Amino acid sequence: MALKIRLARGGSKKRPYYHVVVADARSPRDGRFLEKLGSWNPMLAKDDAKRVELDGERIKHWLDNGAQPTDRVLRFLAEAGLAKRDAKSNPEKAKPGKRAQERAAEKAQKAADAAAAASE
Numbered sequence: 001m002a003l004k005i006r007l008a009r010g011g012s013k014k015r016p017y018y019h020v021v022v023a024d025a026r027s028p029r030d031g032r033f034l035e036k037l038g039s040w041n042p043m044l045a046k047d048d049a050k051r052v053e054l055d056g057e058r059i060k061h062w063l064d065n066g067a068q069p070t071d072r073v074l075r076f077l078a079e080a081g082l083a084k085r086d087a088k089s090n091p092e093k094a095k096p097g098k099r100a101q102e103r104a105a106e107k108a109q110k111a112a113d114a115a116a117a118a119s120e
Helices: 056-064 071-080 098-119
Strands: 003-012 015-024 035-040 052-054
Touching: 003 056, 003 071, 035 056, 052 071
Parallel strands: none
Antiparallel strands: 003 015, 015 035, 035 052
């Protein structure tokens, strides 16, 4: 049985609240889980102590038993010092899209044509 440490959504519409749970990877997001390990309230300020609450002892137990955290939960665990998260690098993300590159090239061409016309 593949276990995941993941988020289960609670709260009302437009007021999200998440529980950090350990569950079978095949079970639905808000469905059956084995144990509640903490919570995340994204509505609170980022520096609020109650924004992310984790039970470190139980999380270590589940990690030792082979549970795999999702990316978002791994971020929380890394902040709490319970797990190590490797930095990811995506140099393509910073580049503008295809249409924006075309517009920039067109604008540069017009500027070059205007400069050439002005120098004559």
